[in-house]
Amino acid sequence: MDITFSKRLNGLICALVFSLILSLVGCDQQVDRSLSDSAQQEAKTLAVRLLEADLERGELLAYSCRACHTLGPDEDHIIGPNLYEVFNRTAGSVDGFDYSDVLQEADFIWSPEVLDEWLADSNGFLPGNNMRFAGFSSGADRADAIAYLLQVTTDSAF
Ligand code: HEC
Known part of the structure; x- marks a missing residue:
């Protein structure tokens, strides 16, 4: 070469x-x-995640809730309680739904922050509850779902 x-x-x-x-x-x-x-x-704090939330993705993620919950006014309970007006409501307080003892005895109010913890790990948050749902490990997913739920489960008149 x-x-x-x-x-x-x-x-x-x-x-x-x-x-x-x-x-x-x-x-x-x-x-x-x-x-x-x-x-x-x-x-990121929930407030920042909510500001950046993607409502369309939240709607898709909320289909997993709809397997067990209705979201609109005057709808029946299914496997879980109806979630219309869930924000600012005392936990375990909807008439006509047979809650677990722990949820019935709980005295906290549902806020976006509390729901964020519940959806991250409902068993860790309130051991002994009956919600059989793995939740969302991603904070962005939780914020997307919460932003969507805030919109559809809240009476727009107030
Ligand atoms: C496999 C069924 C199932 C799925 C899926 C599910 N849930 Fe639930 N959920 C339940 C049941 C059952 C309860 C009642 C738990 C109890 O009594 O301990 C509940 C309770 C709740 C409560 C408490 C309501 C109250 O009146 O105190 C909230 C809030 C909630 N779920 C939100 C959600 C959201 C948001 C999603 C979707 C991201 C979701 N759940 C998905 C079954 C489900």
Whole structure:
């Protein structure tokens, strides 16, 4: 092999290896950046997440609630209680629904903040309740669902 050609080939291989290393390093940095983005997203307060909420996504996410809850006025309870006007209501207080003892005895009021905790881990929040739902681990998903529920379960006249 002619010497200049083999030098050129060496140079080419070096350049390829170098750019491969660069792209690998670049990829690692991207993974780190996206991890810290989602950690930042989780650290956001509910107020900020609600401001950024996506109502259309919230409507889709709320289909999982509709498997067990009606959301509109004067609708029947199904597996879970009707959720119309749930915000500002005392927990476990809707007439005609057979709540678990823990929810019936609970004396907190449903607010977006409380619902955020309930949807993150309802069993951790109130052990012994009867809601068999895994919840949403993503804070952004919870905010999207809560923003949608605030809109559809609240009497727009007030
Ligand atoms: C698999 C059925 C099921 C799903 C899915 C479900 N729930 Fe429930 N939910 C229940 C049951 C049952 C209860 C009553 C729990 C008890 O009595 O301990 C309940 C209770 C509640 C309560 C308390 C209401 C009150 O009057 O105190 C809220 C709020 C609630 N669910 C919100 C939601 C939301 C929001 C979703 C969707 C993101 C959802 N649930 C999904 C079954 C479900």
